[in-house]
Amino acid sequence: MQSDSSELQQQDNFESNRDSFQYSGKYDEIAADAFCFLDSIRHNLFDYPPDKTALFYDGKAISYVQLGKNVAQVMAALQQKKLRAGAVVAICLPKSAEHVYAVLACALMGIIWLPVDMDAPEARRDYLLSNSLTDLVISKTPVTGRQYVLIDEALTAQGFNHPKCCYQLNTEAAYYLYTSGSTGTPKCVVLNNLATANVLGQTISRWQADQDDVLMAVTPFHHDMSVFDVFGAMALGASLVIPTAAQAKDAMSWAELLTAHNISIWVSVPAIVDMLCSVASKEQLQSLRLIAQGGDYIKPGLIQFLRRQLPQARLFSLGGPTETTIWSIWHEITAEDIDVIPYGKALAHNRYYILDEQLQPCAIGEVGRMYMSGVNLSNGYLLNGQLQTGDFVSLGCDEEKIAFRMSDLGYMRDDGNIIFAGRTEGYLKIKGVRISAAEVEAALAKSGYFQDSLVVCCTHPITQMHELVAVYTLPANQPDADINALKTCLMADLPKSHIPTRWLMIEEIPLTRNVKVDRKLIQQMAQERLYQAMPPQAKVTATQEQAVTDDILAIFRECQPQTAENAVNISAQTEILNTGMRLKQLIMLSDKLTQQFDIRLDTAVLLRCKTIQDVVNEISRRMPE
Structure with missing residues (x-):
């Protein structure tokens, strides 16, 4: 464990190296060529709105003219609260058109916006607001103890002024996103507009996206992939389809929305694409010209299915943790990608490294840990209002001195593509959500149900889906555990995505020779006992x-x-x-x-x-x- 003095030294080194990188001229060069998406959004909302629909939501078609008026209304409400650029506003709204109004209003005013998962437990939401030092909350109902703006009142207010925009394309904090943390509490990632512009600009160019495209906002708005859906679509003057709460998890509804709105670009985690393909007919899929999947393992079988159903569609693999902004590595999937779907190559102005434990480059084909440096790096983590370095380290082997140390493992193929090869202990990926084992295990320990407990990731042998599995032991005088009651208890501390779906009781937790928990063996035990040791088949001739x-x-x-x-x-x-x-x-x-x-x-x-x-x-x- 580091001493306080060494942590302070690491922080000083981080700030020094980042400053030298930021002002070396490299960021200025990128900023000069970057796609200023907020300029484009301001133009589409307030200057010359396209004569078309911006949002489809709940049976309504919301034009760019109406969208501009609604965003201006929210901006006026924030101005009345005397908020300035750099203030922090939490958006506590369900996934809706109103959520988009709030996000755009904050971004155009230079206000740091924080999308809050409204399905998360109340205690978790309170932590997000407190840790972020939130100045104001945009919500549907009053928020006790905090300054707030009620979205319905803001949208019906009279006499708003022409909105005053105050945004910048730089590395100052622009928005916060929370992800699962290794310490047992969520981590607040600080993102900036320059990194976001790099992703949006390159993606729009490579995908040849334009105002005629229709995008589907199937990703939750507190997840980083949704940033492309909202800001990419609005900057292009394209249309964005937002599922209602009833449609959000209903694959049949997604298929119907595809047909109703001729959706052309689909971006989501692979599990969502898999669900869509399980119910949609070939005819319903035909409007899709590009499907991009990221955040989890992409099954080659799903790609083969899409190839048969949509032979002309472009398919992309996307990757990169929240700390590297939306996505920082990608690969256009070709006919040669049959057995393995590459993680890909870094977006321009970024660099990926595969390094060993001594931070030395791995040979071609050798598995190591992934690191990334470049413009896509987030600013760090926010803890009680203070910027922290966490897994941002100095490599000392390149002009881009600061890199993010990922939990992802991989190897470099001889064609330059990186191949994903699993994750280090401590982090799991379930249906595109990064889950810290420590966070779930802390909640399990707090419940008091078990002697010992931990969580692992297992793969269902039929669906090939990853499942979160809790493995536990019981006290000597406790014959069993009420798992249903425990799940209810856990919902007070954890979002639904973090609650195990399978449970396995064992007699004792195996240890390594170094007397550490043998997670690899436990994962193997869970995989075998839960999936392979099924009831024996009947003897059929x-x-x-x-x-x-x-x-x-x-x-x-x-x-x-x-x-x-x-x-x-x-x-x-x-x-x-x-x-x-x-x-x-x-x-x-x-x-x-x-x-x-x-x-x-x-x-x-x-x-x-x-x-x-x-x-x-x-x-x-x-x-x-």
């Missing part, structure tokens, strides 16, 4: 199994849409997604399987089955001896 297979294939053909490309050419190895079947057909399939075998497989089970053979196996396993 080869003849019986073939009969079951034939019957199930016949039912699939009966339920398969008549327009499906492979209506008669399917086998046990055919992937269910490739049959053209969607939720409606799966419901019918479930009913027919029940009639045929007197075994109920609901649609949730069927959605987890990748191939028809998986369905055969599931039916066979459940057949009586």
Whole structure:
């Protein structure tokens, strides 16, 4: 553990190196060429609004003219509160058009904006506001003990003045985003407009995005990928579709929105794309010209499916933690990317390193830890209003002296692409959300239910989805634990994404030779016991199994849409997604399987089955001896 003096020295070195990097002229050069997205947004809202829809939300089409008026209303309300550039405003609103008004108003006034996850426990939200030294809250209802602006009152106020914009394209703090922290509490990442401009400008150029595009805001507004959705769309003069609360987690609704609004660009974590593809018909997907996935492992099988359904669409892999601004590494997925989807190469003005424990470069193909330096670096972490360095380190091996030390592991391929190779202990990625094991484990310990407990990441063998698994031991006098009651208890401290979905009790926590918790062995134990040690299959003869297979294939053909490309050419190895079947057909399939075998497989089970053979196996396993 570092002494106070060494921590202060590290902070001084950080500030000194960052200052020398910032004012060496390199940032000035980048700023001169950067895409000033806030200039474009101001122009589209207040100067010459495009004659088109800016936002689609809850059945309403909100034009750029109306959007400009609404943003100006919010800016006027903030001005009445005497807020100046550099103040901190927390946006405590659900995902909505009003949330976009608030974000744009703050950004154009140079106010530091903080999007708050309204589904997070109240105690967690209070911590975010306190740690950020929030000056004001924009909300739907009054906030006790804090200065606030009620969004509905702001939007209905009379006599607002022409809004005064006060933003800058530099490295000053522009917005805060919270991510899971290794200390057991959320970490506040301080982001700036120059790094954001670098991402938006390069992305818009490479994707050839323009005002004719329609984007889908499927990512939560407190997640960094949503920054592109909002600011990219509004800077382009394009249209942004915002799902309602009822539509936010409903893949069928996403498919309907695709068709209704001809959405052309989709950016989300892979799990969301997977959910969309599980229910959308080929026709519903056809408006998509570009799909970008980031924040988690991309399954090659999903890419192959998208290639078949959308052969002309461009597909991208995106990466980089919140500390490196939206995304800092990418790869356009090609026909050659079959078994492995590369993490990619760094965006311009950034550099990725693969280093060993001595901070020396790894050889080609050698796995090491990822580091990144360049303009995309965030400013650091905010703790009780003070800027902290955390995992920002001095490499001393390049003119860009400061780099962010990631939890990601990878290796450099001989073509220059980086290949993701897992994460260091302490951080897990579940459905695109970075989760600190320490944060979840602290909540488990606080609950008092267990003797010892920890969390690991396991992979479901059928869906290939990552799941958060809690492994625990019980006190000697406690025979069992009420997991449902514990989940309710945890919701007071953790967001839903951080609550384990699977639980495994073991007799004792294994240790390494160095008497440390053997997380690798625990993860292996959890994977084997939860997924591989399933109830034994019934003993079915080869003849019986073939009969079951034939019957199930016949039912699939009966339920398969008549327009499906492979209506008669399917086998046990055919992937269910490739049959053209969607939720409606799966419901019918479930009913027919029940009639045929007197075994109920609901649609949730069927959605987890990748191939028809998986369905055969599931039916066979459940057949009586």
